[in-house]
Each structure stands twice: as C-alpha cells, then as structure tokens.
Amino acid sequence: MIVHHRNGSYNIHFQAFEAPQGHHVIVSDTNVASVFQNRGYDTADWITLPPGEASKNLQELAKVWSQLAARRVNRKTKIVAVGGGVVGDLVGYAAASFLRGVPFIQVPTTLLAQVDSSVGGKVAIDLPEGKNLVGAFYPPSEVWIDPTILTTLPDREFRSGMAEVLKYGWILDAVLLTKLNETDLTPAHPELAQVIERCVDLKRQVVEADEFETLGIRAKLNFGHTVGHAIEQVTQYQVFTHGEAISIGMVAEAIIAEKLGLAQSSLAQQVESSLAKVGLPTRLPSSLKGSLSAESLVHAMRLDKKADNAGIHMALVFQPGESGLVHSVSESLIKEVLTQLWNEFEHYSP
Ligand SMILES: NC(=O)c1ccc[n+]([C@@H]2O[C@H](COP(=O)([O-])OP(=O)(O)OC[C@H]3O[C@@H](n4cnc5c(N)ncnc54)[C@H](O)[C@@H]3O)[C@@H](O)[C@H]2O)c1
Numbered sequence: 001m002i003v004h005h006r007n008g009s010y011n012i013h014f015q016a017f018e019a020p021q022g023h024h025v026i027v028s029d030t031n032v033a034s035v036f037q038n039r040g041y042d043t044a045d046w047i048t049l050p051p052g053e054a055s056k057n058l059q060e061l062a063k064v065w066s067q068l069a070a071r072r073v074n075r076k077t078k079i080v081a082v083g084g085g086v087v088g089d090l091v092g093y094a095a096a097s098f099l100r101g102v103p104f105i106q107v108p109t110t111l112l113a114q115v116d117s118s119v120g121g122k123v124a125i126d127l128p129e130g131k132n133l134v135g136a137f138y139p140p141s142e143v144w145i146d147p148t149i150l151t152t153l154p155d156r157e158f159r160s161g162m163a164e165v166l167k168y169g170w171i172l173d174a175v176l177l178t179k180l181n182e183t184d185l186t187p188a189h190p191e192l193a194q195v196i197e198r199c200v201d202l203k204r205q206v207v208e209a210d211e212f213e214t215l216g217i218r219a220k221l222n223f224g225h226t227v228g229h230a231i232e233q234v235t236q237y238q239v240f241t242h243g244e245a246i247s248i249g250m251v252a253e254a255i256i257a258e259k260l261g262l263a264q265s266s267l268a269q270q271v272e273s274s275l276a277k278v279g280l281p282t283r284l285p286s287s288l289k290g291s292l293s294a295e296s297l298v299h300a301m302r303l304d305k306k307a308d309n310a311g312i313h314m315a316l317v318f319q320p321g322e323s324g325l326v327h328s329v330s331e332s333l334i335k336e337v338l339t340q341l342w343n344e345f346e347h348y349s350p
C-alpha cells in the first residue's frame with residue numbers, strides 16, 4: 001500500500017524501508033538495527049545509538065555530528081533516521097544543525113513514532129535540566145511508514161503508542177474512537193495500517209493548521225500531556241513510558257473537564273475504560289504515594305514550558321472527538337483531582 005500525502009513539506013508514504021538513492025547516512029539504535037538485520041537488510045554501515053531515552057543527549061548528538069563529518073556529509077546528503085521517537089528526535093536535530101540543515105528522512109519504527117513524533121517537525125534532545133530543552137522545528141522531507149515493522153515491538157511499547165492513538169480519537173475523531181473501542185488492535189491486526197493512516201492524517205491536518213503551536217489548534221494534541229509530563233518528570237522518566245503517563249494524564253484531565261462543567265459526567269469513565277481496555281494504567285499506583293504527591297505534580301506543571309504567568313493550561317476533551325485549549329486551570333482543582341486518582345479508588349464518582 002502506498003498512500004501519498006503532499007502538502008508543503010509533508011510527504012508521507014506508506015512503504016517498506018529501502019536505502020535511498022544517492023549519498024546518504026542511516027542512523028538508528030542497536031535494537032532497531034538488529035530488527036532490520038534479521039529482515040535481511042545490510043546494516044553494516046549504519047550509525048547506531050544505544051537504545052532508550054538516555055541516549056537523547058548532547059554526548060550522543062556530538063558523536064553523530066562527528067560521524068556525519070567523518071562521512072563527508074554535504075548539503076545534498078540524505079540523513080535517514082530509522083527508529084522510534086528517540087532516534088527521530090535526535091537525528092532530526094543533528095540534521096537540522098549540521099551544515100545549518102541537511103535533508104532528513106524519517107523512518108519511524110514504533111507505533112508512537114509512526115502516529116506522532118515522525119510527523120510535525122519537532123526535533124530535540126534532552127538536557128540534564130529537562131526533556132526536549134534544545135531543539136528546532138525541522139520537518140523531514142519524507143516520512144516512510146511500514147506498519148509491519150511493529151510486529152517485533154515489545155508489547156509495552158505497542159500499548160504506549162496506543163495511548164496516543166486513543167488520544168486522536170478522543171480529541172478529534174469520534175468515528176475512530178468507536179472503531180478503536182470495538183477492535184482489539186495488535187501489531188499484526190489487518191486494520192492497524194488503516195488506523196495509523198488516519199492518525200497520521202489527523203496529525204498532519206493539525207500541524208498544517210498551526211505549525212508553530214501559536215493558535216491553540218496544535219495544543220489540542222497535548223490532551224493528557226499536562227498531567228502526563230508532570231508524572232514523567234516527577235518519577236524521573238524511570239517508572240512509566242510516555243504513553244503510560246499520558247494515559248493516567250488523560251483520565252485526570254477528563255475528570256478536570258467534568259469538574260469544570262465542560263464535559264458530561266460520564267466522560268472520565270469512558271476515557272478510562274477505553275485506555276484500560278488496551279492494558280494501559282489509568283490511575284497513579286498507590287505504591288508511589290510517598291513520592292508522587294499532588295503538590296509535586298502541580299509544581300512540575302508550573303515549570304512546564306507550556307505554562308506561563310497566566311497559569312496552567314490544558315487541552316481538554318468536551319465530548320468524544322471534540323476538544324480545545326483551556327487557559328488558567330485552577331491549581332486547587334488540579335490538586336483535588338490528583339488526590340483522588342490513586343488506584344485503590346476503583347470507581348471514580350464526580
Ligand atoms: N517530536 C515529537 O513531536 C515527539 C512526539 C512524541 C514523542 N516524542 C519523543 O519520542 C520519544 C519516545 O519515542 P518511542 O516511544 O518511539 O521510544 P524509543 O525510540 O525509545 O523506542 C522504544 C524502544 O523500542 C525499540 N524499538 C523501536 N522500534 C522497534 C521495532 N520495530 N522492533 C523492536 N524494538 C523496537 C527501541 O530500540 C527502544 O528500545 C521521546 O523521547 C519523546 O520525547 C517526540
């Protein structure tokens with residue numbers, strides 16, 4: 001299947017990976033390189049990073065820059081990022097900065113990267129002071145998506161990507177949401193490719209309408225992320241995957257939307273059951289009660305780069321498929337909701 005969207009710089013194909021024509025450099029991580037090697041690709045020339053978020057740093061970026069210099073990369077060389085969001089973000093920033101910008105192709109190999117990070121042009125590395133603190137808007141010239149590559153993905157990573165997939169349904173597409181609620185998607189499911197395609201299309205539309213996140217449209221993609229990022233940060237990215245944290249975040253933010261009178265009182269329960277169905281956590285585990293206080297989470301939200309002097313903003317869902325940015329959500333309301341969000345409360349009652 002080849003689907004071709006062309007608009008501005010977004011050129012997204014559904015196709016299996018093939019080394020591009022002409023001078024190119026492929027950068028990946030060691031896990032992904034073995035997956036490709038097992039599929040018969042010659043990966044001997046690939047530059048590889050150690051897998052995981054810990055590699056998305058200045059030291060690994062500097063190594064990639066040196067390798068690009070050693071391989072005489074010029075402004076026509078194609079830099080190809082083959083991997084999950086970590087590889088895509090770091091290699092994208094390397095491509096944005098090397099020689100002030102060289103052509104860059106994304107080949108996303110996780111569900112999260114296929115539906116989210118490879119589309120939209122945000123590239124970055126982490127600093128010890130925080131995640132994604134140094135980066136750029138640098139859209140890839142092409143994105144090549146092959147859903148069959150997801151069959152080797154660990155279950156936990158697949159579920160993590162499903163959190164973002166469900167997010168698209170909740171914020172933008174009630175029809176997609178119904179389909180997700182009725183289907184048990186797995187990496188080998190025949191309908192997965194279609195679902196990925198729909199998510200990519202939704203992300204592309206949002207990014208085209210508000211590329212630099214100034215109009216409140218792109219901000220909708222942050223549903224679950226205000227609380228989710230705070231959970232990730234307070235637990236130092238050690239406990240939850242990104243998808244798991246935003247899953248809990250989506251439930252918290254759905255409760256907040258209810259309490260603000262912006263959503264019907266059944267919304268949070270519906271959000272929660274859609275996430276629980278795919279095996280995602282929806283509550284803060286009570287084992288972390290000592291370290292994950294409502295106060296520490298709200299403190300992290302205040303410092304988030306999307307907060308400003310006017311307070312904490314959230315992308316909230318009003319009803320399935322409809323959402324918007326809500327400014328200055330009260331800190332006491334957020335704390336009240338987070339104080340209730342432990343997993344011993346089986347039934348949330350508004
Ligand atoms: N740029 C953006 O807009 C954007 C959006 C969302 C997330 N992100 C970033 O993405 C990163 C998370 O990305 P991720 O969830 O893809 O994590 P990841 O890149 O760390 O990949 C997860 C794990 O899966 C392995 N893997 C990847 N593809 C595989 C395959 N096909 N088979 C087997 N194993 C495979 C990787 O080696 C890694 O161990 C974070 O750094 C986050 O900040 C960026």
Ligand SMILES: [Zn+2]
Binds near residue numbers: 164246
């Ligand atoms: Zn996300």
